[in-house]
Amino acid sequence: MREQATIPPSLAGQRFDRALAQLFQDYSRSQLKGWIEAGQARLDGAVCRPRDSVRAGQEVVLERPAAENVIQPQALPLDVLHEDADLLIVNKPAGLVVHPGAGNPDQTLENALLHYFPEVASVPRHGLVHRLDKDTSGLLVVARSDRAHARLTEAMQAREISREYRALVVGAMPAGGTVEAAIARHPVDRKRMAVKEGGREAVTHYRVLERFPYHSLLRVMLETGRTHQIRVHLAHIRYPIVGDPVYGRRLSVPRGASEVLAQALRAFRRQALHAAELRLIHPVSGEEMHFQAELPDDFRSLLGHLRDDAAARAAGGRI
Template identity: 50%
Template sequence: MTSTDDQAHPVEHDAETAAQSLQLRPEHAGRRLDQVLAELLPAFSRSRLQGWIEQGRISVDGRSPRPKDRVRGAESVLVEPLVERSQACAPQPIPLSVVYEDEHLILVDKPAGLVVHPAAGHADGTLQNGLLHHDRRLDALPRCGIVHRLDKDTTGLMVVARSLLAHRSLVAQLKARTVKREYRALVLGRLSSGGRVEAPIGRHPTRRTAMAVVAHGRPAVSDYRVLAQYRRHTLLGVRLQTGRTHQIRVHMAHLRHPLVGDPVYGGRQRASADDSSEAATLLQRFPRQALHAIGLGLLHPATGEQMDWQVPMAADLADLCAVLQQDAEHGSAAT
């Protein structure tokens, strides 16, 4: 994506970016200035505050301090935030299925075919463009508050930060692996039981646009359980313990049970003569990897409350599973 406005500048319409006056208290005495400020201004990371101190955007009793300066506990501090736009992105009226929103969070149910953020080949028409149209204040946040992503043709729940406090909290929760992410995956073949895939993921050694299980990849863990068995397919519930690119798709292919419809990891399969005509048609025409992010759980950034959401399975995947179930019951009755 080509940016026409890559200059850092303040965003004045967000309350979190307005100048703030603080009065230090006796209990702060003897501590480093950057530590105290990180405690008093939880919306901003300590490294960001250190940068503002070095840029002269923070003054103590009218003087320019250093991050490591010790405070007395009675100083007046003026903070003039500078929030950078990570990249230019135009708002576009893209329909969004908003599941939940408040001043800190937006939960969306992403449809198939929608790219999450601008990239090569997708300069606009993305979820990020739609989010910015939904709330222009998101322009004050990195990638308009997007802290994780789903592949273009994966459907389901995504959480977006709506404030700096939420952005920092969600990034920390994702790093700590405390965000609960539950998926539905329809795979080729019949699995009789669930399990765990613990296999590192990195770039494919020869196909640079694909990922693979490789010895020196990043740690990746997926837990899965069997929800339904059909004649030649299995519906799985998958919970991510890590969040690597294409993780479920790669791990299921590693088990030799790739996702139905996956064009990259081997999920294209011809229908069998045993399949009903309707099942055969749907399997052959299913246009994407059969993967849906059905559940999401996290701690609310402002209240600390545990919050959980679940959405119905995407209609195309639900319809395919229903037909496969009918096909399985028909085959069982026939025998």
């Protein structure tokens, strides 16, 4: 399976293996290093060493060995909001992993796509243009053809695909704003990301949609698309996402909260993050397209409890 990428200015001067780890984050560093040494990852068509430095604008071609590309089709539930010859828009539920990997060898979105749309087997990354974390719900773009994948990937890199999220955070945020903070792998825990000088550029815009006594519902717009970007950035400004098991705070029930709200907060065991809106230009027809996905039931239920609690506090004169 062939995959391609262009070295961005932010990675200029990096070692080849480290640059690949940033560009192809679905694979481990050991995998990528092995493919470099085997000549299956090339830079401007040339075989390079892992320690060789890269320049902005260079083209990377990664040839994944066929033996490592065997993913079985599986008939899993799949919510497809749009389907045409070149494009799919999928509404991913929380709890569904996008790609097979360590601990999740199957039962993923990729397995389902191969079952219902077998033509994506010949498309890079099986048509996936971007991804969502396992416990983030919402909209995903999938290409059904090589031409669509190439154009959508270019559009994503050029920031021409608009993605908007809903996030419920801990803390009554006074106003919206923008976080501009580079993101890289955590220096100790390689499964986590962190705000780090010298990392890849990352920009997140956020606006307050609804404010509760101890929480806020945000509209979040991505300008870049780094791994865990929204979760890392909101935690960085000290408004972590409710239920985030990696970047969030230890659960703390607000003082004076109703028992119903307390139980709802304890029961919400995933990050309250949903990819709600998507705007793009169709990769073949050129049509402007806009998609929306309603909040899932668990998210809406938690918001309902927060609204009830806020109303009760106001009626009782407690806020």
